[in-house]
Structure formats: structure tokens, C-alpha cells
Amino acid sequence: MASELAKSQLSVTIVDNIEHLKGTHAGYRRAHARGVCYDATFTPTGDAGPLTTAAHLRGEPVSATVRFSHTDTNPHVPDGDRAVRGFATKFHLPDGTNTDLIMVNLDRFVASTPESFLELLHAAEPDPATGAPNLDNIKAHVGAHPEAGPGLAAAAVVGIPVSYAATTYWAIHAFFWRDADGAARPVKYRWEPDLDPANAEDTSGWSAEHLAEELAERLKSGPVGFRLIVQLGEEGDNTDDSTQVWPAERTEIVAGHLSITGEAADQEYWHNQVFDPTLLTPGIEASDDPVLAARSTIYAVSYDRRVHKR
Numbered sequence: 001m002a003s004e005l006a007k008s009q010l011s012v013t014i015v016d017n018i019e020h021l022k023g024t025h026a027g028y029r030r031a032h033a034r035g036v037c038y039d040a041t042f043t044p045t046g047d048a049g050p051l052t053t054a055a056h057l058r059g060e061p062v063s064a065t066v067r068f069s070h071t072d073t074n075p076h077v078p079d080g081d082r083a084v085r086g087f088a089t090k091f092h093l094p095d096g097t098n099t100d101l102i103m104v105n106l107d108r109f110v111a112s113t114p115e116s117f118l119e120l121l122h123a124a125e126p127d128p129a130t131g132a133p134n135l136d137n138i139k140a141h142v143g144a145h146p147e148a149g150p151g152l153a154a155a156a157v158v159g160i161p162v163s164y165a166a167t168t169y170w171a172i173h174a175f176f177w178r179d180a181d182g183a184a185r186p187v188k189y190r191w192e193p194d195l196d197p198a199n200a201e202d203t204s205g206w207s208a209e210h211l212a213e214e215l216a217e218r219l220k221s222g223p224v225g226f227r228l229i230v231q232l233g234e235e236g237d238n239t240d241d242s243t244q245v246w247p248a249e250r251t252e253i254v255a256g257h258l259s260i261t262g263e264a265a266d267q268e269y270w271h272n273q274v275f276d277p278t279l280l281t282p283g284i285e286a287s288d289d290p291v292l293a294a295r296s297t298i299y300a301v302s303y304d305r306r307v308h309k310r
């Protein structure tokens, strides 16, 4: 109970510090503020069936709702800026429940614990003289937390995709799949686009919401798709540090295909929903990654503030 309380307090402190650093935009998510939701259908290949009892990964196709987003807290930041993009999926399961899978177009995170993420927010405080982050403070943070270096370096050069449908997304954390015999194995997910991944060379002609407009136009000629690729972890692969990736030679399976068909009819409804990476279903379990555990309460704090129009 005491540790649950400490976790909630840390989550409140993190959201307070995001607001302090980036400002508050009443009614919007405290990260990934601008996004558009889409209707989709997920069709499992059957290859995951022997490895997990999760209904959507072994049975019939299920409907899903997808949200593509810009990572910023400010919903008006233009799409032409270099930034991480989000891809959240809510699978609507045959028994009427949902399970969420949340990804970004980066393969690793910038902190291995919520505490070190909070320290990173402090290090990113703007210098009062220049109004920009003080690079020496960021370097000092990476000196104290070398595991943050690769994720920060990757985020600094992340490409600007020509389309939400033309980039790869990773869920970053490990999860556990449990099979019908009760055996568990660690897995990591990514969405690979059916389109060839491509980054924009010049975004000067882009409107602020170019990526949503581009996808609306593209969907007029038919669905866009992604394959759900699942990396199977092996003995010794870490499951508790989202700054680390597993070796590329790990066995992978294609668990299914997502077909995105058009914009969801009720954007206001979906704006007010939450996609929670710990909303799982029997056959899928959270790993021991402390960032994954913290996200649930952090998102609940953000949700509570935005639905109250703060």
C-alpha cells in the first residue's frame, strides 16, 4: 500500500514537472496531445496461437481503434518539426473487453526508471538566460545515467516520416506471453508498415497537421496496413530496462496484420479515452520494467486533469 502511494505521488510529480517544463494545454493529453483516431481490423496469422492464449492473437479478426499522434504536449506544434510519433491501438476483443498496445517510432526509451525520467525533466529545464535547454545539464545527466544516451541520441535525429503509414513503431517494453500450458516467455513488439518506410527531406510546404491530412487523402484509395512483428526473448534477455534492445538475431514471428480503413466517426469520444500500456488480457502480462508499471498511473493523472479541462 505504501509503495502504491509512493508510485502515485511520483506519477503526480512527473506530470507536474512535464507541465512546468512544457506548459499546460487545458483538455489535452500531457504528452502526445494532438492525435487522430482511426477504425481498423486486426487479423491474426495464427503463428502466435501456440505461444499465447490472448484471443486477438489466435482467433478470428477483431476490430480495433488506432490513434496516431505527435509526441508534444502542445497540440499546435507543426508536423514538419522533428519529433517522435505515437501509434496507440485498442483491440476490441470478442468478450467485450479491450487490450491496448502503444508504440512510438523509436526502438528504445530515454530512461530506465521513472525516477531517472524525472531527473531528465529537471536536466532539460531551460536556461533562464537563453530560454533553451542547457546542453551541459543534459550531458551531465547522461554522464550520471549512461543508459539514457542511445535513446536521447536516437530521438535527436529521428526522421520525419512522409506518412504515419510509412514508418516502423516499437512498443519498447518487454511483455510476457503465457501459453495454454501456463508457460511464459518474454516478447517485444513492433509494427512494420506495408509501405516502404520513408522520411521527408523537405517539410517546408507542410501544413501544421500535414500527417493527418496525408493519411486522410491516402485512405481515400484504400486501407493502410502494418504487420505485427514479435521478437521472442531468450534466457538472459533483460525485461526490465526499456533503454536496452534485444539482439537483432532473436527469432521473430508475424503475429498478425492491421488494416486501417478510415477516420473514427466520433473523434471527441476517442479524444477523451485513454490508451494504457498495462491494459492487458489473459495470455499477455506486464514485464518487471518499472517504466511500464509507472505509465499506468502517470496516464491516469494526465487523464484526470484533461477530462476536468485542466
Ligand code: HEM
Pocket: 014, 015, 028, 029, 030, 031, 032, 035, 067, 068, 069, 085, 086, 087, 088, 102, 103, 104, 109, 113, 114, 117, 170, 171, 172, 242, 273, 274, 275, 291, 294, 295, 298, 299, 302, 303, 306
Ligand atoms: C516515464 C515515462 C513516460 C512518461 C512520463 C509518459 C507520459 C505520457 C503522458 C502523460 C501521456 C498522456 C496520457 C493520457 O492523457 O492519456 C502519454 C501518452 C503516450 N505515451 Fe507516454 N510516457 C512515458 C513513456 C512512454 C513510452 C516508453 C512510450 C513508448 C511506447 C510512450 C508512448 C506514448 C504514446 C504513443 C502516447 C499516446 C497514447 C494515446 O494516443 O492516447 N510513452 N505519455
